[in-house]
Amino acid sequence: MKRDATAVGAHARPDVALRLAAIRAGERAAIARAITAIENDIASARALSAALAADAGRAHVVGVTGPPGAGKSTLINALLAEFAARGRRIAVVAIDPSSPITGGAVLGDRVRMHAAGAAESVFIRSLASRGHAGGLAKATRRIVDLLDAAGFDAIVVETVGAGQSDVGIAALADTSVVVCPPGLGDDVQAIKAGILEIADVLVVNKGDQPAADRTEQELRDMLRLRAHRPGWAVRVLRTVATTGDGVPALVDALDAHATDAGRGRRLARAPAPPAATAVESRLRGFCAADPYQRLNALEFVESGPGTVTMRMRVAPQHLNFNGKCHGGAIFTLADSAFGVAANAYGVVAAGIDTHTTFQVAVSEGDVLTARSLEVSRNAKIAVYRVDVTRGDGTVVASFTGTVFMTRRPHQARPDDLRP
Amino acid sequence: MDIRPKVLVTKIGLDGHDRGSRVVAAHLRDAGMEVVYTPPWQKIEAVVKLAMEEDVDVIGVSSLATDHLIVPKLMAALRDAGLTDVVVIVGGIVPDADEQALLDVGVARVFHPGSPLDEISAYITEATARVRAARFPA
Numbered sequence: 001m002k003r004d005a006t007a008v009g010a011h012a013r014p015d016v017a018l019r020l021a022a023i024r025a026g027e028r029a030a031i032a033r034a035i036t037a038i039e040n041d042i043a044s045a046r047a048l049s050a051a052l053a054a055d056a057g058r059a060h061v062v063g064v065t066g067p068p069g070a071g072k073s074t075l076i077n078a079l080l081a082e083f084a085a086r087g088r089r090i091a092v093v094a095i096d097p098s099s100p101i102t103g104g105a106v107l108g109d110r111v112r113m114h115a116a117g118a119a120e121s122v123f124i125r126s127l128a129s130r131g132h133a134g135g136l137a138k139a140t141r142r143i144v145d146l147l148d149a150a151g152f153d154a155i156v157v158e159t160v161g162a163g164q165s166d167v168g169i170a171a172l173a174d175t176s177v178v179v180c181p182p183g184l185g186d187d188v189q190a191i192k193a194g195i196l197e198i199a200d201v202l203v204v205n206k207g208d209q210p211a212a213d214r215t216e217q218e219l220r221d222m223l224r225l226r227a228h229r230p231g232w233a234v235r236v237l238r239t240v241a242t243t244g245d246g247v248p249a250l251v252d253a254l255d256a257h258a259t260d261a262g263r264g265r266r267l268a269r270a271p272a273p274p275a276a277t278a279v280e281s282r283l284r285g286f287c288a289a290d291p292y293q294r295l296n297a298l299e300f301v302e303s304g305p306g307t308v309t310m311r312m313r314v315a316p317q318h319l320n321f322n323g324k325c326h327g328g329a330i331f332t333l334a335d336s337a338f339g340v341a342a343n344a345y346g347v348v349a350a351g352i353d354t355h356t357t358f359q360v361a362v363s364e365g366d367v368l369t370a371r372s373l374e375v376s377r378n379a380k381i382a383v384y385r386v387d388v389t390r391g392d393g394t395v396v397a398s399f400t401g402t403v404f405m406t407r408r409p410h411q412a413r414p415d416d417l418r419p
Numbered sequence: 420m421d422i423r424p425k426v427l428v429t430k431i432g433l434d435g436h437d438r439g440s441r442v443v444a445a446h447l448r449d450a451g452m453e454v455v456y457t458p459p460w461q462k463i464e465a466v467v468k469l470a471m472e473e474d475v476d477v478i479g480v481s482s483l484a485t486d487h488l489i490v491p492k493l494m495a496a497l498r499d500a501g502l503t504d505v506v507v508i509v510g511g512i513v514p515d516a517d518e519q520a521l522l523d524v525g526v527a528r529v530f531h532p533g534s535p536l537d538e539i540s541a542y543i544t545e546a547t548a549r550v551r552a553a554r555f556p557a
């Protein structure tokens with residue numbers, strides 16, 4: 001019945017209707033050309049994307065991230081072989097970084113997918129990141145929607161692999177796979193810092209190397225230290241991408257996660273915020289129950305949809321050795337306005353990245369106000385901006401922050417947290 | 420529209436000397452292009468599938484020995500697959516006697532040893548503008 005809608009459009013845009021039919025029929029050349037149109041933001045691509053939107057939500061979107069050289073592309077090659085053995089049609093979107101200086105890029109991932117990539121059941125497309133942050137290219141979401149409409153059973157997205165900042169994939173993928181090479185060293189810290197939060201499946205690849213045992217153990221220990229969460233229990237698997245060892249078990253884990261968490265999660269609407277007054281009293285409760293806010297004498301002022309305002313009078317306890325307000329105190333104020341706003345949706349929002357610039361020095365006695373604004377949000381990731389202003393209206397610091405929306409409800413009632 | 424050429428740099432046939440294709444690929448990247456680079460010994464079908472899926476504007480085939488003799492087969496395979504609007508260029512050692520044969524089967528241009536790299540990138544930029552204008556008429 002979906003087709004009726006496009007039949008109406010066909011009178012206006014016969015070219016679009018023709019291309020739609022070809023894409024839905026899985027025609028390789030039509031799909032490839034449409035991707036180019038989306039990637040380069042060509043006007044006709046918008047009508048196409050809009051018409052295909054209704055078809056999205058069937059494919060299992062698998063994100064593959066992890067540090068460069070971990071074996072992501074090689075592992076995808078092995079996955080493709082296993083998927084093919086199970087009779088599935090798979091599309092791969094592989095993203096490589098663009099040079100920030102020239103804009104050029106060498107797209108090298110698909111060369112590693114050469115063996116399995118030759119199959120008719122496989123479609124591979126390489127994209128350059130073109131300066132987009134978060135480990136994806138700007139158009140990735142719309143390209144995934146297109147491939148979904150084209151009828152692929154699964155769409156595998158390989159991120160740039162910049163480690164910690166590759167969190168964009170969590171908002172796009174139904175299942176996020178983090179690939180860790182053995183003997184990570186400092187990279188373990190990066191993985192802990194943000195990437196681990198988004199992993200549904202952790203893969204220790206290069207399982208043929210001796211250090212793999214220890215890395216696997218470290219990751220298991222790390223997971224054990226984390227608070228238990230209801231729902232999916234993150235799995236740790238071992239693979240040798242070059243031989244395919246462990247890959248059938250990985251596909252089993254991906255399937256299990258798709259069954260547990262569902263497909264098309266990128267399309268889910270962010271939950272609507274509950275009634276304003278109830279939210280405000282809950283947020284006040286969070287602040288009252290926050291020992292660190294009290295230590296710094298922060299004051300909750302007000303809240304609104306996606307925004308929280310907090311205040312701090314700069315006292316002697318906030319000063320640094322230069323007699324000016326300590327940057328950490330200003331950060332604490334901004335971070336609190338950010339964190340409280342992000343936790344207004346009934347689930348724990350975990351801060352995973354922030355950035356602050358300090359524009360103006362602040363003195364004792366100044367009253368600072370931090371107001372957070374929600375810049376974007378989806379089911380998994382939300383981004384906030386916070387301006388910190390002085391009494392005279394001068395913006396003294398600017399802060400941006402990203403949270404990962406867990407699926408954990410706030411467990412303790414705020415009052416219970418009070419010492 | 421901001422046009423950023425997407426180029427496949429590849430080698431077909433039996434010759435494994437890939438230094439030339441590597442140098443060209445690096446130059447095109449530094450000229451701001453998005454380059455899909457393959458190792459030598461590519462099968463014709465693999466090149467066609469790659470060119471189609473990546474929707475490249477230009478295919479650059481490097482040939483230092485006799486690989487250029489297979490290029491007519493590549494051109495036929497591209498045509499059979501409906502990829503008639505990709506610009507194919509050949510770079511490397513191509514005897515004058517063979518050059519005309521390549522041009523006759525649809526190769527757009529042959530770059531000989533010693534061609535300045537800037538000349539190659541300038542040609543690709545210009546060719547891409549033509550390809551895109553045809554693919555995405557305003």
Ligand SMILES: Nc1nc2c(ncn2[C@@H]2O[C@H](COP(=O)(O)OP(=O)(O)O)[C@@H](O)[C@H]2O)c(=O)[nH]1
Pocket residue numbers: 066067068069070071072073074075109112161205206207208209239240241242243
């Ligand atoms: N020994 C071993 N090498 C691997 C394995 N997986 C990948 N590699 C090698 O690691 C290198 C980087 O792989 P690649 O897939 O490009 O990593 P990516 O940057 O994460 O995509 C390549 O030389 C691969 O052959 C593995 O399981 N064992």
Ligand SMILES: [Mg+2]
Pocket residue numbers: 072073074108109158
């Ligand atoms: Mg890779």
